[in-house]
Amino acid sequence: MQHILILGGDGYLGWPTAMYFSRRGYNVTVVDNYFRRNACTELDVGMLYPVPTLQERAKIWHEKTGHEIKVVIGDLTDPEIMRSLFNGRVKYQWAVDHAFTGIPDTVMHYAEQPSAPYSLINYKYANITISNNLLVTNNLMFALRDYNRDAHVVHIGTMGEYGTPNIDIEEGWLEIEHKGRKDRFLFPRQASSLYHTTKIMDTDLMWFAVRMWNLKITDLMQGPVYGIETGESEVDDRLKTIFNYDEIFGTVVNRFITQAIVGYPLTVYGQGGQTRGYLNIKDTLQCVEKSVETPARPGELRIFNQIMETFSVMELAELTRKVGRKLGYEVQIKSIENPRKEAEEHYYNPAYHGLLDIGVIPHYLTEEVMQGMFRVVEEYKDNIRNDVIFKGIKW
């Protein structure tokens, strides 16, 4: 039975990934230090509904399905915690089989501070973002170098690494011809937040490790994810993933739906011309599954652009308004001064066929899909706090 280790297993994507693989017969271990939950408490940004601890969720999952998701609570910036996952010294906070010390075949690396605004609140949060993201990645690289070079790493990168270049965005790599000579390089990257810059650095760290130690890594350059429910969350309502609707941790579609429901005008920065690629949380699960099933080769840093379609922010706001109005909500769109420094209008033409080529079948953000999200968020309408939606963190 393949053993999958999920770093950052408590997060918006981590927990659904854990259930997804567990249900499909994989042996799953999740690791988290509750960074995201603690940050939400510290910054007082409420979640849409309370979520049980990781240990509780693993227990519920086991009771309902008979599947075991082992839980390690620990800070992966501590190299000894990271190494314990590969050298047989692991300690579980929850497990059925506490004696299990199997070395992972696959490592899903989600263990990062994931928010651009968080990284720019001030210098302290900037440093936390840098330290957390780079030390976790580096600790993983050295643990693999020292204990398990055969494991396949699937890392969640971000489309934000590329920024908005004036040339077509390829999937990770670009052949460059210059003065009559050629070479192949990582696609040029320049991000518009400090968080996104740490993801560029992650890629550089992983590319170094791949070249030096023949590691096998897949880096998934993901766009903003929307959605709540996955096949597995239907097993029990308490298994739904973390859902933020604030400016710091909430992604844009999730936020807009929440704002529409409470009558908070949709906050569009400037004219809303910024175009990005998006995907449904169900497709994140498909993408990582297909990546795990067809791993990178030794010495390969394989990069896929993990988006299913592109929208401008204004298009998303208009879709939210349209769906909201059909459901009886009076949805306003409000253009506010962009607190970020980014181009109002820009060229954006990313390639994203690699994941389709290995078998992913996209979900699209239709009116029906968005309506389904409205229905779930509505159930928790009374929990929504208007004061946490927008604070205007400036770049």
Place this chain on the structure above:
Amino acid sequence: MQHILILGGDGYLGWPTAMYFSRRGYNVTVVDNYFRRNACTELDVGMLYPVPTLQERAKIWHEKTGHEIKVVIGDLTDPEIMRSLFNGRVKYQWAVDHAFTGIPDTVMHYAEQPSAPYSLINYKYANITISNNLLVTNNLMFALRDYNRDAHVVHIGTMGEYGTPNIDIEEGWLEIEHKGRKDRFLFPRQASSLYHTTKIMDTDLMWFAVRMWNLKITDLMQGPVYGIETGESEVDDRLKTIFNYDEIFGTVVNRFITQAIVGYPLTVYGQGGQTRGYLNIKDTLQCVEKSVETPARPGELRIFNQIMETFSVMELAELTRKVGRKLGYEVQIKSIENPRKEAEEHYYNPAYHGLLDIGVIPHYLTEEVMQGMFRVVEEYKDNIRNDVIFKGIKW
């Protein structure tokens, strides 16, 4: 009087830079936490001769020249220490005028862990390298953002950021044409050590800060530096800069000369085909001076390639043997298995005219120059420990 702040002012380049600007009428403050000295002690890699503390050196400099170099001892990964240099809360360990709180016009940023082998001793040293180099750079960016966006930063990068691409290396930037469209990007970079990778990340951090906050930064992509004496070290023998001759902190020319003198065969990795660009420590001083005199513009990340000529490692070994033999030394060259993972033969054609264009007049590594270095190192022959020269740190 222009105020220059030198971060990493105790180092091989930092201290000579401090004296250089002090003698030329600049108001100079140096900051260091003795990271390099402490690392040399911890790893037991001796220096060629003992060097007084930074406070002692500043006192000697003041006694001999009447010039004041203010000294702050502190760890710049602590953001409060960094910010104190810009917000009037600075505390000097040594100064004539302790009340001075002038905001720097120029910041020389040398405060980095500078060794590739150090960064790959093991995972702990890898993490120290990442944390030190990136947090210092980030703390500097945020201090400038918050207190002084007009300061000009001169950062020492490394030619190692580029690696050995199969295309000509330009000075920092490359216009790329792709599918009929064009954009200008940072030159593609992929380094062959973890240390060098942190310097790529530094450039990314600085480029982010320049775009977001209109900072003015010059990044000097420097090759390995050789030499001991500068115009200012002649003032007093105790003012000579730190000189390492070991594999971890010693640069290749300095090491080879030391090895030649004690009859330790010159350690050439593989066939010694790796070609790099080199410069004399006197030219580092010229380069930073010219960069300071003609600062980058607001919103400009200006990049120069700071090398004066290129050599293969075997060419350097042969030059050392030739000069050594003239001086009566029996110099052997020994090819050893390369402990690093790097190409034995590779294309290497870097541009390096930007610094010449702003007035730098190169010194070259002639037989006479090398003979002068032999004469200085000979004086300390009895201090040289053969056991620290080569330990074979593997990548």
